[in-house]
Amino acid sequence: MQFLRLMPGKGEVILAEGDPELTEDEQRLIDEFRRQLDSGMWAAVPVTEGDTGRREAIMVQRYSDIPEGAERVVFFPRAAGG
Amino acid sequence: MSTVLFLTMALVAFALGTYLAAESIRERWRRRPRRGGVRPQRFDPGTERRAERRARMLLRSIVNEEEWEMYRDLGFIRVHGSQNRQRGVGETYGYLIYPHKPIVAYLQGSNSLLSEYCVEFPDHDENVYGPKLPDSDDVLAKWMMIRADEERLIRGANMHLPGRQVDPQQVRRDLWRLAEWERSRGHYGHVRVVRRPGGEPAASAS
Numbered sequence: 001m002q003f004l005r006l007m008p009g010k011g012e013v014i015l016a017e018g019d020p021e022l023t024e025d026e027q028r029l030i031d032e033f034r035r036q037l038d039s040g041m042w043a044a045v046p047v048t049e050g051d052t053g054r055r056e057a058i059m060v061q062r063y064s065d066i067p068e069g070a071e072r073v074v075f076f077p078r079a080a081g082g
Numbered sequence: 083m084s085t086v087l088f089l090t091m092a093l094v095a096f097a098l099g100t101y102l103a104a105e106s107i108r109e110r111w112r113r114r115p116r117r118g119g120v121r122p123q124r125f126d127p128g129t130e131r132r133a134e135r136r137a138r139m140l141l142r143s144i145v146n147e148e149e150w151e152m153y154r155d156l157g158f159i160r161v162h163g164s165q166n167r168q169r170g171v172g173e174t175y176g177y178l179i180y181p182h183k184p185i186v187a188y189l190q191g192s193n194s195l196l197s198e199y200c201v202e203f204p205d206h207d208e209n210v211y212g213p214k215l216p217d218s219d220d221v222l223a224k225w226m227m228i229r230a231d232e233e234r235l236i237r238g239a240n241m242h243l244p245g246r247q248v249d250p251q252q253v254r255r256d257l258w259r260l261a262e263w264e265r266s267r268g269h270y271g272h273v274r275v276v277r278r279p280g281g282e283p284a285a286s287a288s
Contacts, residue, residue, distance in 0.1 A: 004140070006203075006219040009129055009211025011136030039207070044226040046144040055146045057226035059234075074144075076215070076223045077203040081240035 001066075003032055005041065005075040015075070020066075033063045033073070041075040130216065137218035145225055156259055159221060161228050163187070178256060179224045181217035184247050185239070193257045195244035199236055201227075 003015040016032040018025030037043065044057045045066055060066055066073060142150045149159045163175040175196060178186040184198035203223045204213035215223065227235040244250050 006137070006205075006215050006223060007133075008205050008214055008216070009133050011133040011216055011219065012140050044230055046226070055144065057144070057229040059227075059230040072144075074222075074226065076219070076226075077205040077213075079201050079203055079223075079227060079235060079238050081200055081202075081238060 001029065001070060002072050003029065003036070003075065004072055005036065006077075012074070030063045036075045037061070040078050042078055044074050044076070045070045046072055046074065130211070133211075134216045134218060137216040137222070141218045141222045141225075144222060149225070152260070152263070153218075153221065156256065156263060157181075158256060159225060160260060161225065162190070164232055177228060178253065179221050179228070180248065181220050182214065184242070185224060185228075185235075186244065186248055186253050188253070188257065193254065195250055195253060198242045198244055198246055198248060199239035200242065200247065201235060201239040 001020055002017045004012040005015050007013050015036065016029055018029050020026045020029060033043070043060050045060055046055060046057050047067060047070065048055050058065075058067070060073070141153065145153075145159065149161075153159050157180070159179045161177045161179060163177060174190045175187055176190050177199075178188070180186070182202075184200040186198055187196040188194060189196060201224065203215055203220060205215065206213055214220070224235070244253070
């Protein structure tokens with residue numbers, strides 16, 4: 001699983017990468033997830049619906065909300081009224 | 083004797099002071115802002131282009147194929163609203179997602195414009211490039227929010243009547259272009275791509 005962050009002037013940056021099945025990797029991912037949310041980022045997980053194949057996204061607020069098998073979590077700055 | 087020495091020293095000090103002052107003035111004159119001149123680059127001008135290229139690749143890998151092609155060809159993405167469909171009432175509505183412009187809501191049957199939702203994703207941690215995400219990342223963030231939590235996005239956005247930031251004529255033209263685009267895909271099974279020089283999308287909101 002990859003954690004990506006959308007950044008000005010850079011596009012997406014890989015923050016962390018690892019296999020959630022491995023305890024060591026999972027702890028690293030959890031720490032990074034918490035750090036990003038604490039710094040004010042929102043997190044979305046791109047998903048593909050099994051029956052239709054349509055691509056969707058879900059917002060997650062806890063590491064445990066990330067669906068099993070998700071390949072990417074995208075962090076982006078919190079929305080503000082323009 | 084000492085008077086002569088003093089006068090010589092004073093003369094030398096005066097000459098040195100005058101020279102330094104003249105140098106300082108000359109340097110300031112050289113650095114003055116010039117009207118119409120080229121401003122010094124703060125960073126590599128290709129950086130933002132590369133960032134946008136990366137952002138487009140990411141967008142392509144996340145949104146549906148048709149939505150990607152829509153963005154590539156037309157410069158915006160149309161997303162169907164889900165709330166009326168979930169409740170089973172009313173006419174269906176949709177959103178047009180433009181990069182760094184408000185999201186425009188409209189009724190899909192009549193193409194009537196409903197409102198503009200002004201929303202941004204400013205990254206205040208970034209000091210070098212400013213707070214704005216690359217265009218395609220801005221579109222991706224809006225797309226993910228609408229797909230994932232439409233109500234939250236709309237609740238947090240500033241809502242305005244159509245025409246405040248996005249020209250309604252432009253939106254109507256875009257809706258017409260979208261209809262033509264969909265018709266061409268339906269009839270011919272492929273998309274006619276009209277590109278601007280430089281490979282940019284055929285058009286975007288003004």
